[in-house]
Amino acid sequence: MRGILIPLMGSLGGMSSLMAVWFGGRLVAVGTISLGDFVAFSAYLGMLIWPTVAMGWVINSFQRGRVAMVRLQEILDLPPETDEGGGDMSITELHGEIEIRNLTVSHIENGPPALHNLSLRIGAGETVALVGPVGSGKSTVAEILPRFLRVPDGTVFMDGHDINRIPLSVLRRHLGYAPQEAFLFSRSLRDNIAFGLENPAADEVERAAALSGLSRDLDGFPAGLETLVGEGGVTLSGGQRQRTALARALVRGPRILILDDSLSSVDSETEQQILDGLEQSTQRRTTLLISHRLTTASRADRVIVLDAGRAVEEGTPGSLLAQGGLFAEMCRRQEVEGSA
Ligand SMILES: Nc1ncnc2c1ncn2[C@@H]1O[C@H](COP(=O)(O)OP(=O)(O)OP(=O)(O)O)[C@@H](O)[C@H]1O
Ligand SMILES: [Mg+2]
Numbered sequence: 104m105r106g107i108l109i110p111l112m113g114s115l116g117g118m119s120s121l122m123a124v125w126f127g128g129r130l131v132a133v134g135t136i137s138l139g140d141f142v143a144f145s146a147y148l149g150m151l152i153w154p155t156v157a158m159g160w161v162i163n164s165f166q167r168g169r170v171a172m173v174r175l176q177e178i179l180d181l182p183p184e185t186d187e188g189g190g191d192m193s194i195t196e197l198h199g200e201i202e203i204r205n206l207t208v209s210h211i212e213n214g215p216p217a218l219h220n221l222s223l224r225i226g227a228g229e230t231v232a233l234v235g236p237v238g239s240g241k242s243t244v245a246e247i248l249p250r251f252l253r254v255p256d257g258t259v260f261m262d263g264h265d266i267n268r269i270p271l272s273v274l275r276r277h278l279g280y281a282p283q284e285a286f287l288f289s290r291s292l293r294d295n296i297a298f299g300l301e302n303p304a305a306d307e308v309e310r311a312a313a314l315s316g317l318s319r320d321l322d323g324f325p326a327g328l329e330t331l332v333g334e335g336g337v338t339l340s341g342g343q344r345q346r347t348a349l350a351r352a353l354v355r356g357p358r359i360l361i362l363d364d365s366l367s368s369v370d371s372e373t374e375q376q377i378l379d380g381l382e383q384s385t386q387r388r389t390t391l392l393i394s395h396r397l398t399t400a401s402r403a404d405r406v407i408v409l410d411a412g413r414a415v416e417e418g419t420p421g422s423l424l425a426q427g428g429l430f431a432e433m434c435r436r437q438e439v440e441g442s443a
């Protein structure tokens with residue numbers, strides 16, 4: 104529309120001058136109007152062009168503002184997520200034991216299920232790796248735990264409590280979730296890491312940055328933790344974005360840490376260092392480690408292999424390798440790719 108309107112407006116202005124000269128010139132030549140009338144008329148015409156253009160601009164920006172406001176209002180009108188009265192307020196602490204029983208769940212109502220009849224148990228303090236081909240449902244499991252995806256009653260339990268009965272604030276306070284694609288805001292790195300915390304202590308943020316391996320990047324930034332991040336993290340490298348997201352998950356000192364392929368853009372050596380650091384940090388926490396790198400998955404106490412929404416294998420990394428199933432096959436393929 105703009106491509107049509109702007110040249111059209113320019114050429115209409117030009118045509119009106121042309122017509123004024125054409126007809127007005129004739130009228131002057133035959134003596135109907137004086138030369139002074141003609142000059143005055145042309146001057147008035149010239150004075151009218153600018154207000155007309157400005158009016159177009161005003162209408163244009165008014166329309167754009169209106170559309171933007173409608174979009175904003177959609178967000179402002181959303182009711183805040185609450186417990187809808189279903190939370191059991193006597194639950195205030197979680198130790199990090201997770202159990203999923205016969206869970207079948209779909210992202211879209213009545214759509215194809217992303218997880219089929221899945222059952223698994225993760226003990227408090229245990230590190231479990233979730234592996235599987237693309238689209239097998241790994242991220243779906245990760246999204247269920249913070250209740251981003253609703254599950255039926257009686258399917259997911261933490262410390263024996265039904266997840267739908269745990270107050271949302273308690274649940275999320277104990278969870279650190281570094282999603283596959285985290286969103287960074289155009290604020291400072293510090294604000295991005297402390298996102299969602301009421302009164303973040305400076306040393307907590309620094310400790311989280313150190314644990315996530317972000318500290319070494321800070322020296323390269325002009326203002327350290329106060330460096331401004333572009334919208335969506337555009338001024339950071341992929342690995343830096345992921346480490347910022349990891350620091351955000353760690354800053355609340357979670358009992359349950361979910362890493363959804365959170366270090367895929369970090370080179371494998373640095374990844375191992377970060378995971379070493381996480382293991383050594385004194386806190387006892389349950390870790391759900393989702394990774395495409397099977398060397399990383401092999402660090403876990405136990406590996407669960409998903410395929411098309413079903414748990415097909417489960418055991419220690421060593422036993423799964425010996426068993427020669429899907430996990431062993433995936434490891435073999437990755438080794439071949441690695442050495443090629
Ligand atoms: N928001 C969504 N809406 C509809 N379907 C979805 C949504 N998210 C995932 N799915 C579907 O659920 C299934 C499992 O997806 P999921 O993201 O859990 O896979 P994944 O194992 O994490 O894959 P990847 O290794 O590529 O990250 C897929 O078939 C996918 O199409
Ligand atoms: Mg995923």
